[in-house]
Amino acid sequence: MSDLPYQRILLKLSGEILAGENGTGIDPSVVSYFAREIKSVVDQGLEVCLVIGGGNIFRGGANTRNIERVTGDYMGMLGTVINALAIQDALEKSGIPTRVQTAISITQVAEPFIRRRAMRHLEKGRVLIFAAGTGNPFFTTDSAAALRAAEMNVDALLKGTKVDGVYDKDPVTHADAVRYTSLSYEEAIEQNLKVMDLSAIALCRENKIPIIVFNFKEPGHLLRVIKGEPIGTILGG
Ligand code: UDP
Numbered sequence: 486m487s488d489l490p491y492q493r494i495l496l497k498l499s500g501e502i503l504a505g506e507n508g509t510g511i512d513p514s515v516v517s518y519f520a521r522e523i524k525s526v527v528d529q530g531l532e533v534c535l536v537i538g539g540g541n542i543f544r545g546g547a548n549t550r551n552i553e554r555v556t557g558d559y560m561g562m563l564g565t566v567i568n569a570l571a572i573q574d575a576l577e578k579s580g581i582p583t584r585v586q587t588a589i590s591i592t593q594v595a596e597p598f599i600r601r602r603a604m605r606h607l608e609k610g611r612v613l614i615f616a617a618g619t620g621n622p623f624f625t626t627d628s629a630a631a632l633r634a635a636e637m638n639v640d641a642l643l644k645g646t647k648v649d650g651v652y653d654k655d656p657v658t659h660a661d662a663v664r665y666t667s668l669s670y671e672e673a674i675e676q677n678l679k680v681m682d683l684s685a686i687a688l689c690r691e692n693k694i695p696i697i698v699f700n701f702k703e704p705g706h707l708l709r710v711i712k713g714e715p716i717g718t719i720l721g722g
Contacts, residue, residue: 490713491640493532497630498645498701500538500568509541511571520575525708527581532607534637535614536630537572539564558622562589565626569616582611588620600636631685635692642694643710645701650718651680667719696720
């Protein structure tokens with residue numbers, strides 16, 4: 486047991502970050518960066534679950550022209566499986582044992598999601614990568630992250646993004662935007678702050694799982710967050 490504030494975490498990373506400067510697809514140098522950052526926390530003895538988005542490959546949802554909503558959503562979910570395999574490969578090259586569990590059965594490439602098995606993998610020190618979102622259209626990988634976080638009894642859900650946390654307005658377009666260091670779930674929902682989608686926040690609130698939003702693109706920030714440093718924004722009740 487380490488003396489860190491969290492023993493078991495779920496890290497949610499958007500697919501978009503994986504694309505790097507290209508904006509789409511998978512940038513191998515970013516995949517290696519992911520592996521280095523994740524290794525830094527595994528080396529601290531933490532149990533780590535991962536949920537990777539799929540936006541770099543395909544984003545479904547309401548606005549996908551010419552493709553039926555549900556089909557687009559399944560395409561997005563399959564994109565997350567591709568990302569999960571890329572991260573698995575990079576982690577294993579760094580000497581970290583991993584398992585991918587997917588919400589859509591693809592038995593040749595990954596295990597199906599089985600909670601009790603997932604628990605066992607964590608106990609054995611394997612990084613667990615959850616792929617294919619919730620397995621259901623009309624959801625997002627944020628919701629999948631909240632769902633798996635609750636199922637796996639994690640101590641915190643870490644959402645790695647391209648910005649330093651949650652701001653009162655968009656920090657990209659407003660120079661005077663102020664970052665919150667902490668927020669309640671209610672404040673995030675009422676003010677419609679873009680933390681995670683509503684169903685994800687509601688699930689975390691119900692299960693009292695803190696959500697920490699931080700800048701994953703800054704080397705070392707993930708490690709600082711798991712050591713309890715107040716960088717980023719923490720959402721709690
Ligand atoms: N998706 C879905 N159900 C899920 C998770 C994801 O239908 O449980 C689809 C949805 O179309 C989404 C796409 O997969 O747009 C990619 O996931 P997301 O947009 O959450 O990825 P991210 O923005 O994190 O890269």
